[in-house]
Amino acid sequence: MTVLLALLIAVAALTGHTWLxxxxxxxRPTDRPGQVDEPVAVLLPLRDEAARVTGCLRALLAQRGVPGLRVVVLDDGxxxxTADVVRAVVGDDPRVTLLTGxxxxxxxxxxxxACWQLATRADPDATALVFVDADVVLAPHAIAAAVTELRAAGVTLLSPYPRIVVATxxxxxxxxxxxxxxxxxxxxRAMERSPRPSLAAAGGQFLVLDRAGYTAAGGHAVVADRILEDVELARAxxxxxGRIALADGSRLATCRMYDDWPQLRDGYSKSLWASFGHPGAAAAVVASLLLLYTAPPLIALGLASTAPRVSMVALIAYLLGVVGRVLTARATGGRWWPDALxxxxxxxxxxxxxLRSYHLRKRRRLTWRGRPVS
Structure with missing residues (x-):
């Protein structure tokens, strides 16, 4: 019972932190940004994205409030x-440049x-760089709002996390x-204030950077061999x-990352090992998560008839974990019912x-988009 109470307190503390x-x-960037007068370069790397790039490009061409907007697209082999689709969508729009990587x-x-090629070929007058992935569809005010938030926050890198579209x-x-x-x-907020590189996070689907700060950090050249190039760029x-910040970008952008289970499975497998580092650290984190969030409902069900008080404590711990998921979903535009259960x-x-990520990496079988990643 003592261990279970300690577990309950730990889950309650983490859920409280989620709420804070x-x-x-x-x-949360504004929904009604003013006009952004500085030149902005939007950088779009593409590799075999013919099936999904149309929505992304149309949304970029429909951006409002950024008269100095220029879009650079790189067809990465x-x-x-993909390049033919880009040409068909863009036509003769002078704001768009298509490069061959x-x-x-x-x-x-x-x-x-690909990102480094884009950054080095962008308009030299652009003072803000916006990296966008092909699976991201921006709201018409997204670039203006994101750049406005970048400047208001006084940071070098802003990561407005898109609303993740779920279908399966x-x-x-x-x-x-x-x-x-x-x-x-x-x-x-501690992450924003702290100079510690280890205290960093970012999502590469939609990244906004001050160009001078990006250059001072070394740009993508300093993360050339990194699987999690977005997080490593934030650390650089x-x-x-420089300073970094995360933002709720659910009102600015949507993102459907994977079309099916094999893509999702392989997408996570290629990078989870890099998220945790040493296998021992990964084992400790996963074990802790299982203890905190998976064990309670099993205990509640298993002891419901023989130890009702213990079962009730475990049930409360489970429900507090569910509340954490509900808070996250409501804060980021996600779906919470009944998924949080x-x-x-x-x-x-x-x-x-x-486990799969480490297993495949050990056997040097991790690939993505036809290229080895480890």
Whole structure:
């Protein structure tokens, strides 16, 4: 009973921290930004994105309040006609430049190299850089709002996290954990204030940077071989003396990251090992998550008839974990009912994906978009 009470207190504290982050510390860009007068370069790396790039491009061309907007698109070795789709959507719009990428040299992974090519070829007058992935669809005011928040916050890097669109059962189990993890375990305002590179987070789907700060940090060249190039870029910004911030971008952008379970499985598998680092650290984190969020409902069910008081404490711990998921979903535009009730199952799936990630990396079988990543 003592151990279970300690577990209950731990879950309650984490859920309280989630509430503090979601209710008071999470930045929320304005829905009605004024005009952004500085030149802004939007950078869009593409590799085999013919099926999804149309919505992204149309949303970029429909941006309002940024008269100095320029869009640079890089076709990174696509074999599915991505460049032809870009040309068909863009037409002769003078704001858009389409580049043909070159293969990454030794020591570079594909995504950082594509982003580096884009940054070095962007309009030299642009003072803000916005990196967007092909699976992101922006609201018409998104770029203006994000750049306005970047300047208002006084940071070098702003990560407005898009609303993740879920369609399948796998999506609903796994994808909400992205926001839940950083809202539950990362002190957002402390992250902004602290110069420690280890205290950093970012989402590469939609990143906004001050160009001078990006250059001072070394840009994507300093994260050339990093799987989590977004997080490592945020750390590089801190090392260079800059500041970073996360924001709720659910009213600015939507993102459907994966079309099906194999894509989702492989997408997480390629990067989870890099999130945790040493396998021992991963094992400790996963074990703690299972103990805190998966064990309580099992205990509540197993002891309901033989130890009702113990079962009730475990049930309360489970419900507090569910409340944490509800708070996260409501703060980031996600779906909470009935998905939050399956939070213990989500944690189990995360544990399995983590194990798979380390297993495939050990055997050098991790790939993404046809390229090895480890």
């Amino acid at each position: 982050n979601a209710a008071g510390w999470l930045r 696509s074999t599915d006609g 070159v293969a990454p040299p030794p020591g570079w992974l594909g995504k950082p190299h 059962a796998a999506d609903r189990l796994v994808q909400p954990l992205l926001q839940w993890l950083w809202l539950t375990f990362l002190p957002l 910004v801190k090392r260079a003396g 399956a939070h213990p199952v989500s944690v189990v799936v995360l544990g399995w994906l983590t």
